[in-house]
Amino acid sequence: MAATGDSAAGHRLNLDPNEFGTTSESSASVETLEQILPRMKVAIPGVTFEVVPNSAPGAEPSWLVDREHALSAAFFLRDDSTLRLDYCSNVTGVDWPERTIKVKVRKGEPGAEKEVEETRVVPGYLEVVYHLYSMAAKHGPVVLRVRTPGRGNDVSLPSLTPVWRSCELQEREVYDLFGVHFENHPDLRRLLMWEGFKDHPMRKDYVPPDDYEYEPTPHDEILEKAQARLARREASS
Amino acid sequence: MAATLDQLFVQLLHGMTAPLPEAIRPWVALAISLGAILAVFGLCFGITTVCERKAIARMQNRLGPNRVGPYGFLQFAADGIKTLTKEDIVPRTADQVVHFLAPLALLVPVVLTFLVLPFGRNMTAMDLEVGLLFFFAAGASTELAVFMAGWSSRNKYSLLGAMRAIAQMLSYELPFILSTIGVVMITGALSTTKIVEAQAAAPGEWLARWHVFTPWGLAAFLLFLIAAFAESNRSPFDLPEGESEIVAGYFIEYSGFKFALFFMAEYLGMFSSSGMAVTLFLGGWTAPFAFLDWVPSWMWFFGKLGVLIALFIWVRGTTPRLRMDQLMDFAWKFMLPLALIILPTAAIWHYAGRGWLGWLVTAPIVVGAYVLLGRSLVGRRRIRQRSYRYAAT
Amino acid sequence: MLGIGLIKGLAETGRNFVGSYLDPDRLVTVEYPEERLPVKENFRQFPFLVFDGEKADIGLRCVACQICEKECPPQCIYIEKSKDKKPDHLGKPQFYPAVFDIDISVCMSCQICVEVCPFDAIKMDQQFELSTADRFRGLLLTRDRLAKPNSHFQAIHPRDAAEIDMRRVDERAKAEAKAKADAEAKAKQATAAAPGATKAVASTPKPAAAPANEGAIS
Amino acid sequence: MSPIFYFLAMLTLGGAVAAMSLRNPVHCALSLVVTFVGLAGVYLGLGAHFLGLSQVLVYVGAVAILLVFVLLLTRGSGKDEFDERPDRWWPALGVGGGLGGVLIAVVLAQPGLALRTAPPELPTVRALGESLMTDFVLPLQVVGVLLTAALIGAAVLALSDRRRTPQDSGPVTSREEGETRR
């Protein structure tokens, strides 16, 4: 049998106390967007790239690309000889519903400005996030974001399955749970919910139905809802 | 004393039929024998299921059934009661008549095969001149029953299972039969009784002349046994019912007692093939050494049968299952040629005699054929052990 | 090749067959109802409510703060606060749970209620033979069924219990010392205010929490 | 002429009639098996053990299975019943009846048919074998060669048909599969 010997038995851990306690994050660094952008502009005319900052301590910024050029940008990222992002690890949707934010604006005559609080409506949109790594160069992640214009009817985005097969099932899942329509996806069907299911459960405004199979437990509002529904059904029949 | 014990059951049968008129005596004797066979092997079936479960459990480091009766040995009774009282579900779309007949059509031929087995001295229920042929004829008709079960259930899995079963049984029928021809050639008889008698130790010899003690006989015995594994759908040839692939194969739609009948037929088939292997190669009811002749003959038979059944169980506890095409390859490209090579080898043995000359001539032929055929079977598929590398760190 | 691997496999199963009779390391089966393994100290099943002393309705540590109800991942805890208050072991008047139900058909034994409880009032039990014929009410543990004495907790989680008991004794000692100091301060004030009343103040009874505390270290 | 004979005759004839008249082809094949078994029983009753058992081994164990295989492999799934009565049953009846007539005539023409009450002394298997290996060795070999040729021919035909679905040459990607099948 191959390699039946227990190789690691002989090794002992290097017990240098200074080495411990430092968690090493992914070491290989990716070029910054500034370095890549010129190349990309040449390769894909008209592409807009924008850095979305990330205030978490890990501080992995993500790149927002416009949806018209998303597919070509993805091909570029995969095939570029220094980036070689050949592995798309994670695809996920995020729902950003329409929200009103309060912003402080200076208003009034110049010189006599007053700080006024204004409510502004930020239109909602759906966002798809791709986490890209390189297996060849062992670096990453590059976080790629694509956004739909809205949450209503215009929810289509280009599918990146032609670039990375790993998107196939994950994009189906995003379609299923968020309702993002992926153009040119080879097999855009629901993944987890059943065919004929209407809504998209991961959206923030999703209202769970009150008629799913319930486990009648005491102190359960679902039970009450279901009982009310049953009563209504009985009354109507 | 030993002689009385040896002929105990024969005398018993004789005593029971003696008062009857001459005309119906053989029929009544046959009926009684059949009843006895059913009773004995029905019980064997029950005990074997328990023993199998316990033995495999022990091989897997478990305890096995241990709740019903002493050490769980009455488990089969509980199982029997359970299957008897279970609801018999027939699928609505099934072909009702064929669906009903299939388990019967499977069980009857299997039971018939026991009629020609010599369980002991003078203990053959139906001592036919063509006993071996009877055995194979009855065995061959079980295939149709399997097809009936699989087809009539109207289930895709059962149909797949039935097709697998038929293909497998037809393919293994050939080496099954061919491996016995050598025995028939050497003994010059198709009668099972005569075959057994031919294997008894000759006067003055200490070792019995079992066929398994010869090179061709050993090879033929192994071939027969492997074919018997396949014919009775036992692991590693349990493809027709391979539960991980086609769920339960041809009897997927059977429940309750009909399912138990299938189960029973499988085990009875295993018993009868083992019994035939004992008869043909392991000297039937004869003792291996002349000085052990005092042990009643039927004890020898059942002892040998028990050993073979244990082998069946052991193999089942060990091996994974073959795939359909590999199964076919094995039958047609390994077993059939080997069986054909064994035939002339047996003839050479017959003329070269039992001495060292026979061994010198026949043993290399058998071993060489085995190695060559085995290599060609394995080599063509490029199956080998591999070595693995590690990533450079 | 040529069957050697198969024979090796047969030898291996044969060895295990024999080994299962000889080597207790191979036969790991425990015949459960007759034979029982010792329960590990960390083992957790379903939560219970700890009470001090003899009587559950007096000594219950829970103050119905409802943190566990909020944090419970499957939302299987249901608490109703009492209207009145009872003194706890420090003598502070606290609410107590009028209703405390845990639906153990929903509970997933994650122990988060135990971790978030600031009062050491809910702990994990090791009672696992809870089968019942009543699917709904039988699996709903009410406050009375949940309440178990501290001695039970000490029996099943000795290390945890010892630590908590120590802490509680310290707390109580501190609280008593504080109460005493307060009382003395008060007494001083009182003596300062009305020197004639010293005797009456000195015989002020101990804080009312004391009787509820007797079982704390038993 | 025992009751057993009548029973077997009924079984044989009943099976034959059922094989002709049932509408489901698989049922027909199974009825034919009943006929084979009945016939084998008649042989056994006559003391021709070898012939009877060979009948079972060959016809029930192999020919019937072959029939069933052919039925299942050549017909599309789901169409188990014959949809209409065959139009050309008249010529079929004519040919069948003619053949039956010839057979009956041959049997009746045997001299002394009615006189035979006890079966004649049948040859043993050993005698059968010896005559096959001595007197009839050439016909036996010819038949053997013929059957082998037929077998090889069948194998060749089957192989050329199977070439499009490779078994052991590794997996076929879906695209290749689609192309070969298109």
Next chain:
Amino acid sequence: MPSHGGATAKVPTEAGAPRGPDAYRLTAGDNEYDDGSLLEISMGPQHPSTHGVFRMDVVLDGETVVKLKPVFGYLHRNHEKIAESASYLAAMPYTDRLDYFCSLTNNWAYALAVEKLAGLQVPERAEFLRVITAELTRLQNHVCLAGFLMQDMGASGTPLMYGFREREKILDLFEALTGARMMCNYMRFGGCRCDTPPGWLEEVRKVVDRFPRFLDEFENLLSSNEILMARTQGIGVLTRDLAINAGITGPVLRSCGVDYDLRKVDGYGLYPKFQFRVPLGDHGDTYDRYMMRILEMRESLGILRQALDAIPEGPILDPKSKLRGFRPKPGEAYGRIEAPKGELGFYLISDGSPNPYRYRIRPPSLINLTVLEDLCLGHNVADTVTILGSIDIVLGEVDR
């Protein structure tokens, strides 16, 4: 081929090619090949070897698979939604139930993501405990996988039972440490929940010392078994390019020769401090996938020995972490670890509230199933079952 603009957009490589629409036709009735000779069977959701409620729509020509469509969702409970409506801590016990064989690695992946999000530091002892529990988890997962694979091959349970026998001992360790055998719920943000009970590490060492004997036994029983080799060699070959492009991870990826082990690549936890090797296969078939697991178990044992020798005393929880009222600052983080089945990632977006705004799991089991059809086409039904077994899925994770 979908149109895409841009000068550099090359023709996709072989592996990344979009498959023609034919490849996505669903059933036998749908396609033009159906001349009545194809058989469509639905394997699952109740089928003995789909490892749970998984379904494959298989179209067969004889017994050869010409089309296979996985159908998911029978165990779907929308874990992500549940977690988004509960606090960060309350999602931790739910991660146990993703891949219910490997609750501790699931815990770790989630804890890692939250630690990245909130900037928590894990004390050294806790890191050691995480490595020890994760490697024990890997052992018991691989042992079960090998057993189940053999079960799918019809080995009447013997290898499975041997695997379970060893797993039992590891589960006992988990029970002594965490209080539960499978749903451990052990790790916390910034450390672990509780320290080891007295004598636990010695128990681990005993199990680790015994384990090689079991592995030898297992290999005696199976690795040179002719039937096993015939059933697995050359079956379900996954090419390197396809594996990378389809995002296959874990032992399945390494079986096609791609050196990508997150313990080495990301070096999370304390793995850079340990010496271990990453076994690689050259064929990418079922046998290689099986052997990867066996070889990885031996490496895991090495890691465990080193960890047991070096584990220090100390605290096990970051003092900055808190159980109640945990609110990370707005931001996002993607934490991933090398779970036994592949890359398990958690992607979290925080909006500053006690609940995660977005909580996403990257399940290795689901994504490894992307290539199931490619692996199975042209093979037998029996091979389908073994290929599925060798990919190693757990439906709790696939359907979430």
